[in-house]
Amino acid sequence: MDAPTLPPADLYINRELSQFEFNKRVLAQALDPTVPLLERLRFLCITCTNLDEFFEIRVAALKQRIELGAPAPGPEKLSSQQIFDALRHGMLGVVEQQYGLLNNVLFPELAKAGVRFVQSEHWNDEQQEWLTQYFREQVVPVLTPLTFDPSRPFPRILNKSLNFIVRLHGKDAFGRRRHRGMVQAPRSLPRIIRLPEHLSSPGCHDYVFLSSVIRVHVGELFPGLDVDGCYQFRVTRNSNLYVDDEEIGDLVHALEGQLQASRHGASVRIEVGHQCPPDLQEFLLDHFSLDEQDMYLVDGPVNLNRLATICDIEDRPELLYPPFTQGLPEELRGNENIFELLAKKNVLLHHPYQSFAPTIDFIGSASTDPDVLAIKITLYRTGADSPIVDHLVNAANSGKEVTVIIELMARFDEAANISLANRLQEAGAAVVYGLVGYKTHAKMTLVVRRESDKLVRYVHLGTGNYHHATTRTYTDYGYMSSSQRLGQDVHELFMQLTSLTGASDMSRMLAAPFNLYPSLLEKIGREADNARAGKDARIIAKINSLSAPGIIDALYEASQAGVKIDLIVRGICSLRPGVPGLSDNIHVRSIVGRFLEHSRVYYFLNDGAEEFYCASADWMERNLLRRNESCFEIRQKAMKDQIRGDLELFLADNCQAWVLHGDGSYERLTPAKGEKRISAQKIFVEKLALVT
Numbered sequence: 001m002d003a004p005t006l007p008p009a010d011l012y013i014n015r016e017l018s019q020f021e022f023n024k025r026v027l028a029q030a031l032d033p034t035v036p037l038l039e040r041l042r043f044l045c046i047t048c049t050n051l052d053e054f055f056e057i058r059v060a061a062l063k064q065r066i067e068l069g070a071p072a073p074g075p076e077k078l079s080s081q082q083i084f085d086a087l088r089h090g091m092l093g094v095v096e097q098q099y100g101l102l103n104n105v106l107f108p109e110l111a112k113a114g115v116r117f118v119q120s121e122h123w124n125d126e127q128q129e130w131l132t133q134y135f136r137e138q139v140v141p142v143l144t145p146l147t148f149d150p151s152r153p154f155p156r157i158l159n160k161s162l163n164f165i166v167r168l169h170g171k172d173a174f175g176r177r178r179h180r181g182m183v184q185a186p187r188s189l190p191r192i193i194r195l196p197e198h199l200s201s202p203g204c205h206d207y208v209f210l211s212s213v214i215r216v217h218v219g220e221l222f223p224g225l226d227v228d229g230c231y232q233f234r235v236t237r238n239s240n241l242y243v244d245d246e247e248i249g250d251l252v253h254a255l256e257g258q259l260q261a262s263r264h265g266a267s268v269r270i271e272v273g274h275q276c277p278p279d280l281q282e283f284l285l286d287h288f289s290l291d292e293q294d295m296y297l298v299d300g301p302v303n304l305n306r307l308a309t310i311c312d313i314e315d316r317p318e319l320l321y322p323p324f325t326q327g328l329p330e331e332l333r334g335n336e337n338i339f340e341l342l343a344k345k346n347v348l349l350h351h352p353y354q355s356f357a358p359t360i361d362f363i364g365s366a367s368t369d370p371d372v373l374a375i376k377i378t379l380y381r382t383g384a385d386s387p388i389v390d391h392l393v394n395a396a397n398s399g400k401e402v403t404v405i406i407e408l409m410a411r412f413d414e415a416a417n418i419s420l421a422n423r424l425q426e427a428g429a430a431v432v433y434g435l436v437g438y439k440t441h442a443k444m445t446l447v448v449r450r451e452s453d454k455l456v457r458y459v460h461l462g463t464g465n466y467h468h469a470t471t472r473t474y475t476d477y478g479y480m481s482s483s484q485r486l487g488q489d490v491h492e493l494f495m496q497l498t499s500l501t502g503a504s505d506m507s508r509m510l511a512a513p514f515n516l517y518p519s520l521l522e523k524i525g526r527e528a529d530n531a532r533a534g535k536d537a538r539i540i541a542k543i544n545s546l547s548a549p550g551i552i553d554a555l556y557e558a559s560q561a562g563v564k565i566d567l568i569v570r571g572i573c574s575l576r577p578g579v580p581g582l583s584d585n586i587h588v589r590s591i592v593g594r595f596l597e598h599s600r601v602y603y604f605l606n607d608g609a610e611e612f613y614c615a616s617a618d619w620m621e622r623n624l625l626r627r628n629e630s631c632f633e634i635r636q637k638a639m640k641d642q643i644r645g646d647l648e649l650f651l652a653d654n655c656q657a658w659v660l661h662g663d664g665s666y667e668r669l670t671p672a673k674g675e676k677r678i679s680a681q682k683i684f685v686e687k688l689a690l691v692t
Contacts, residue, residue, distance in 0.1 A: 011556070011582070012574045013664045014076045015547050016058050016083050020090055021666055022571040023050045025592045025658055027094060028668065031101060037113060038319040039594070041106055042311040044098060048304035051094070052160060052236060059087065060238035060268045074574075075549050088293055099299045113319055114204040115310070118195070120212045127199050131208060134193065135217045139210070142186040145221035147178045154182070154287050159237040159265065161187065162211060162303060165280050166218060167229040178225055180283065183214060191306035205313060209301055231276035234302040235288055238265035270295050271302040321594055325690040326355035326472070338365050339449060342458055342482040348639045349478040350646070351464065352595060353688035356471035359460055359478055360387050366447040366458075367395035373455070374401035374448040376494045378440055381465040382420060388466050389420060396427040401448075405497050407434040407441065432498050434628070438513060440497060441623065442630035443616045446490045457487025461632045463599045463614050474598040475681075477614050477643075479632065483508070486632065497628060512617055512629035517550070520624070523604045523611070524554040524563075530607050531562035538605035539565045540647050544598060545572040545618040559585040568650050569660075570597040572620075576662045583662070590666065593656035593681045601643060602631075612640050646684075655679040 029035055030043035065072060065080040072080040107117055123131065147168065148154060157163060162185035168178045185191075193208045200206035211232050218230045267288040272281060274297040285295060301307070317323070329347060338361060341347070349358060364387070366372045375395055382389055396402040406421050421431045434440035443462040448455055464476030481487075489509040495501060496511075510516040524539065531537035539558065546552065546567065552575045559565055565586040567573070577586040591597050602613040617629035634640055650657075656679055658666040671677045 010076075011576065012074065012076050012547075012549065012552060013576060014072075014078055014083060015074055015572050015574055016062065017086060017664065018547075018572045018574060019054065019058065020087055021664070022590070022592075023047055023054065024090075024094065025590060025666060025668075026050060027097060029592060030106075031097070036318070036320050037106070037109055038115075038311045038313065038316065039321055040101075041110070041307055044101065044106065045305045045308040045311070047094070047098060051091075052305070053239075055236045055269045056159075056239035059084070060240055060266070062087075063266075063268055064238075074547075076574075084293075091296070095296050095298060098304065102300055102304070110319075113316065114201075115313065115316065115319070116201070116204055116206045118206050118208055120208075120216050123208075127195060127208075130196065130199055131193075131213055132217065135213050135220075139186070139189060139213065139217075140220070142188060143183060143214075143221065145181060145183050145218075147172065147181045147222070149176070155184065157184070157235050157288075158187075159239065160234055160303065161185070162191065163233050163235075164211075164214060164218065164230050165233055165276070165284060166222070166227060166231075167277075167280065168222060169226040169228055170224060173224060178222075180280070181222055181225075183218060183221060183230075185210060185214060190309070191301075191303070192309055205310070205316075207310060211301060229275075229277065229280075231273040231280060232302050233270060233272045233276070233284060235267050236269040236271075238268055240265075268294065271298050272296070273302070274299045324685050326351075326357075327353060327689045328355055328358070332358050338362050338480075339369070339458060339482075342480055343456075346479065346481040346483070346636060346639070348634070348642065349480075350642075350684070350688060351471045351476045351478060352473060353475075353684045356468055356478070358480070359462075359466070360391070360468060362447075362458075362460055362480060363388050363445060364391045366449075367391040367398070367400070369449065371451065372400060372447055372449045374403070374446075376403040376405075376446040377466070378405045378407075378442050378444055378497070379417070379420070379466055380407045380439075380441055380443070381467050381470075382416075383467045383469045384416065386420075386466070387468060389423070392424060392429060393427040396424065396429040402427075402429040403432065403494070403498065404429050405432045405434065405440050405494075407439050435497075435500070438626055438628055440628040441616050442493065442497075442511075442628050444490055444493065444630050446487065446494060456482065457484060457491065458482050459487050459490045461486075461490070461614070461630060463601075463616060474596045476599045477601070479614065479634070489632075493630060508633050508635075510613070510615075510631040512624050512627055512631075516615075516617060516629060516631050517548075517624040520551060520602070520619070521554050523602075523606075524551070524558050526606065527563045527604060528554075528558040528561035530605075531558070535607050536605060537561070537563040537607075538603070539563055540568070540601075540603040540651075541566075541619065542568040542597075542599060542601040542647060542650065543618045544570045544600065545620050547572050547574040548619050548621045548624055549574075550621075551619045551624075555586060556583055559583045566647075566651055568597075568647070573660055576664070577660055579662045588660040589651070589653075589669075590658045590660065591650055591653060591656050591680060592658065593679065595681055601647065603644070603647060610640065610644075612643050614643075646680075649678070649680045649683060652678050653680045656681060 026043055027047045030040045062080050062084050072078055072083055164183040166181040168181050171177050191210045195206040215230045219227045267290055270284060270288055270290055366375050392402055404424050406417050408417050425431050445460040447458040460480050462476060462478040464474055486508045489506040492506055493511055510519050527537040527539055546569050555565055567588045569588055570590055573588055577583050577588045600615045604611045612634040613631050615631035617623040623629055654669045654671045655677055657669045660666055
């Protein structure tokens with residue numbers, strides 16, 4: 001291909017910086033006055049959660065590389081320190097925006113709407129009396145105030161826990177002078193306390209922060225000493241888990257040890273109340289071996305995510321998105337047996353606009369159907385109290401052959417998945433753990449049923465996890481079929497995952513880390529060849545992340561050949577679009593709205609013989625080369641037309657879409673004067689769901 005107009009190191013956008021840009025797009029939803037008020041608060045909480053994970057994983061890894069003098073990964077040739085410095089600068093701006101929005105906009109507007117956070121200086125006598133009693137009866141019994149001396153050093157602080165550093169004056173009961181103390185907020189108590197109705201203004205929801213209650217009453221915890229300041233702080237720790245691929249003998253045992261250790265991992269960030277004096281700031285930094293660049297002073301609660309607990313107030317519908325009832329495809333609205341239905345036609349579900357219940361019912365029916373002999377499923381994230389797990393346990397208890405491939409290394413769900421694995425094993429299910437070094441991220445279920453003296457396979461394949469809760473907030477596709485060719489492919493993949501043998505040639509599926517990556521390169525290259533031959537050539541991909549240099553290079557080459565390429569990338573995108581001579585024909589947009597865009601769809605024009613694929617895999621090296629991923633072809637004309645229409649709607653969105661520029665910046669689209677407003681997510685709700 002022609003020489004690019006950028007030096008090789010500038011062909012790509014840094015992954016960490018791109019991921020941080022996504023968090024800014026989420027924050028923009030909280031800043032958007034057209035979004036309902038409690039939903040704005042929810043988006044603010046999501047930014048806090050996202051940044052917590054960003055520090056725990058990405059920033060933690062950067063800091064380790066800086067300490068070791070190791071270069072940053074990726075082809076951009078930026079040093080780890082350069083990336084860290086850029087993130088630090090951006091983070092300071094985000095923190096200022098977060099708390100400015102909370103204090104100057106959301107709190108005042110919520111108060112006008114009857115949802116009030118009552119500050120301690122505004123407690124009346126009755127509220128003060130009730131909160132004092134609450135503190136003494138509910139809080140003090142589970143608190144452990146501490147002062148420090150050589151025999152009682154600074155305690156170990158749990159990751160992201162709420163704590164208070166206290167300035168003291170005077171002598172303790174033994175005559176020793178005390179200067180500092182500490183209080184750890186109990187994890188068992190709610191961080192936000194709702195005042196009783198008789199202590200609230202009429203028709204209002206009045207709340208008080210637990211941190212305010214502790215701060216006001218902290219003097220009771222240190223009798224005989226004078227308290228001269230109490231300041232909240234929170235430490236974020238490195239949460240990367242390290243499991244040696246070669247030395248590991250028992251994955252469950254090793255993970256349990258790593259999970260325990262991660263609660264006290266190396267500190268990477270400290271958030272402190274903005275009124276904390278400099279000497280106490282320095283004391284905290286010194287204790288946690290942090291530098292000034294690792295401290296963030298906040299004007300409000302150190303964990304904004306705690307505010308999420310009040311985002312679903314039932315009697316304030318005007319402060320929330322309009323409710324809707326998840327719809328169903330017409331063929332699923334009757335009472336027909338799911339296996340009889342699938343024997344006649346395949347089913348495509350679009351979540352969250354359409355219900356996940358048919359998927360649960362599919363597995364539930366399989367668990368009780370006397371003709372079903374075996375159920376196989378991959379589980380990456382399922383959530384607590386999963387009905388799918390209940391069905392699998394029942395199936396195993398009833399004597400069916402149940403095989404469950406559980407990915408223990410699903411980040412932040414490791415402990416839950418260990419518990420899940422133990423429960424399934426106790427019921428008699430065969431539990432297989434993901435291979436160390438190759439996470440099992442595929443989303444698939446296989447049901448084997450005896451029908452007229454022959455075995456028939458039924459499958460469910462998806463782009464999202466078997467997590468009944470997130471299917472109400474994540475957009476995904478789910479596909480159910482009785483195609484025996486597809487069933488054979490899924491069988492081959494399960495055989496590969498359980499026996500670690502190679503899967504034979506598959507006709508309807510692609511799989512990572514085997515043929516998915518080379519197949520994508522081949523299909524991108526085929527579009528480039530068609531363009532060079534003067535044929536129409538088109539690629540559309542809807543994915544969560546794009547950072548694999550090999551894929552990006554292939555897309556650059558296709559663009560230079562004349563292929564029209566539209567990429568709908570929710571989060572990380574390391575490709576630079578619209579660069580003259582390099583990526584003129586590539587356009588990238590990100591959709592950020594009410595629901596988290598999570599579906600993965602690949603489209604290739606293929607000289608008119610269009611190909612549509614749904615997949616569990618993003619276009620990242622880890623997904624394509626170091627994970628077990630599933631990718632399945634959609635062949636039915638009606639379903640292809642549906643997915644094509646969905647993609648076109650995303651590309652027409654001018655309300656929730658952000659366009660990526662070649663310099664790595666994003667610009668939010670807004671309808672021009674007189675232009676029709678198009679919000680893909682809103683249209684899907686109106687078209688597929690039942691608005692109530």
